[in-house]
Amino acid sequence: MINSFDDFHYFYLVVKHGGFSAASEAENISKSKLSRRIIELEQKFNVSLIQRTTRHFKVTDLGQEFYEECCKVIAQVECAENVLLKQKNEPQGTVKISCPPLMMHFQIRKLLNQFLKNYPKVDISLELTSRRVDVLHDDIDIAIRTSFEPNQDSSLIVRDVIRTEHCLVAAPELLQGQTIQHYSDLQHYPSVALGIQKHQYYWHLCHVERDETVDVPYQPRVKSNDLAGVYYAVRDGLGIADLPYLTVQADIEKGKLIHLLPEWKSNRGTVQLVYASRKGQRLVVEKLIETLMQGLRELAKTDSGYSL
DSSP states (O other): OHHHHHHHHHHHHHHHHTSHHHHHHHHTOOHHHHHHHHHHHHHHHTOOOEEEOSSOEEEOHHHHHHHHHHHHHHHHHHHHHHHHHTTSSSOOEEEEEEEOHHHIIIIIHHHHHHHHHHOTTEEEEEEEOOSOOOTTTTTOSEEEEEESSOOOOTTEEEEEEEEEEEEEEEOHHHHTTOOOOSGGGGGGSOBEEEOSSOSOOEEEEEESSSSOEEEEEOOOSEEESSHHHHHHHHHTTSOBEEEEHHHHHHHHHHTSSEEEOTTEEOEEEEEEEEEEOOSOOOHHHHHHHHHHHHHHHHHHHHOTTEEO
16 A cells, blocks of 8 residues: 555656656656656556656546546645644744735735744745636645635635725826716726636626616726736726726825726625645644734725725
């Protein structure tokens, strides 16, 4: 069984890193050893797990199914190790995090940096991306994101932390001194949207005082898969966009952006922490989740761009 588990682990590493050379470099295991052990595994069960040539690496359908089961086995082994690691009082080790760039700048940076100062034995591997990462496949410990839809993946734990208030904004040069009095006037101006593969785009407006909502369709001139792309396009006068109030608050106060239709909120997102559903999270991961939850909820008590 021990030999079999080692082979499972080697196979897991090769698929995780996308090839023998990459796995060898990342894990400091010789390429020849990885190749030999996986060939022995295939021969033992008379199966093909990986199709490989000098320039080609592809996991077979059976190999992919086997890899997903190996992920579960590795996770359970980590849980067993965590039982022992939790005897240590001080969080330590590497935590792999994904987070959108603008969220890192405006919401997460100070909390994360303070956490690192408090726990000097902790290392962070940070992926800044607006891509909706696959926590299991991408080997991410904590994914931080803003979501506008309910979670559909029951294999993950999704913690709703705070709500973010959004507003419609435009650069003064776009409006050229004109004032938008009614949401129907929005269609007379170009727009910028987050998301590049949607079939329909609309702003969901909620009145601040009245129990009234309205969906305003629009055809974006600029589409971006990253919130930063939307922000800078708006700052450069290319169109109207829906952005988190916290992101544009300073620009509104300085007159660099104009808050359109302030009696309407344009959207509400939920800041979420997403991580694998496993019983034995490492102490460092648990502590960081707790720190982020508490820190973000404290912000919501003092900043108008948030709500609980």
